[in-house]
Amino acid sequence: xxxxPGRMTETWGNCQxxxxxxxxxxxxxxxxDCCRARRDLVLSGYDLYRIARRxxxxxxxxxxxxxxxYVAPQSCLPTLRLTPDPKTGNxxxxxxxxxxxxxxxPLACAxxxxxxxxxxxxxxxxxxxxxxxxxxxxxxxxxxxxxxxNSGVQERAGADxxxxxxxxxxxxxxxxxxxxxxxxxxxxVKRIERxxxxxxxxxxxxxxxxxxxxxxxxxxxxxxxx
Numbered sequence: 001x002x003x004x005p006g007r008m009t010e011t012w013g014n015c016q017x018x019x020x021x022x023x024x025x026x027x028x029x030x031x032x033d034c035c036r037a038r039r040d041l042v043l044s045g046y047d048l049y050r051i052a053r054r055x056x057x058x059x060x061x062x063x064x065x066x067x068x069x070y071v072a073p074q075s076c077l078p079t080l081r082l083t084p085d086p087k088t089g090n091x092x093x094x095x096x097x098x099x100x101x102x103x104x105x106p107l108a109c110a111x112x113x114x115x116x117x118x119x120x121x122x123x124x125x126x127x128x129x130x131x132x133x134x135x136x137x138x139x140x141x142x143x144x145x146x147x148x149x150n151s152g153v154q155e156r157a158g159a160d161x162x163x164x165x166x167x168x169x170x171x172x173x174x175x176x177x178x179x180x181x182x183x184x185x186x187x188x189v190k191r192i193e194r195x196x197x198x199x200x201x202x203x204x205x206x207x208x209x210x211x212x213x214x215x216x217x218x219x220x221x222x223x224x225x226x
Contacts, residue, residue, distance in 0.1 A: 017126040025141035035094035041082040054104035075171040078193035120168040123161040177225035
């Protein structure tokens with residue numbers, strides 16, 4: 001299950017975090033089961049940007065074609081969920097027995113079968129082994145650090161942590177202002193959605209644009225939610 005924006009600090013039951021040098025026995029068997037019947041993949045702005053860049057389409061077009069947009073009830077944040085293929089019920093990008101956007105796959109897919117928890121104050125990230133639904137025994141397996149590096153999670157960790165922190169801060173601001181009861185809530189959500197997901201040029205890197213978007217968003221929110 002992918003957390004909605006602003007809910008990145010969720011815990012994973014009684015699971016203990018895996019240390020960077022600790023090994024876990026999992027190897028992808030290539031069965032594609034993790035891509036079938038998926039209705040829970042929530043995208044971050046960085047996920048959407050990466051997919052848009054891979055498809056050479058704007059983030060707004062990708063979201064309109066492949067996602068459902070809604071306001072998450074707990075965080076009051078605009079949220080994008082990847083919708084399944086209407087014919088198969090599988091992920092939209094699952095073709096044959098492979099991911100058509102594998103190099104740009106969402107964080108939840110790159111992490112599998114790991115869960116992730118981000119402390120939105122310190123940006124410290126912890127990883128937990130979830131029960132895999134597939135895979136093969138790997139004996140001693142890889143270390144966590146190797147797994148994160150090989151799956152591309154390590155190189156994006158900073159952007160993901162910052163995303164979680166910003167979303168938590170914006171959610172707190174919305175909730176403190178009364179959430180959906182505030183008279184300018186709809187306008188605020190629309191402006192937040194642009195900053196988080198849509199106002200990105202694919203020729204430029206995501207993170208500097210994200211920082212600029214949030215810097216421009218904050219005074220607008222201050223006025224709308226006053």
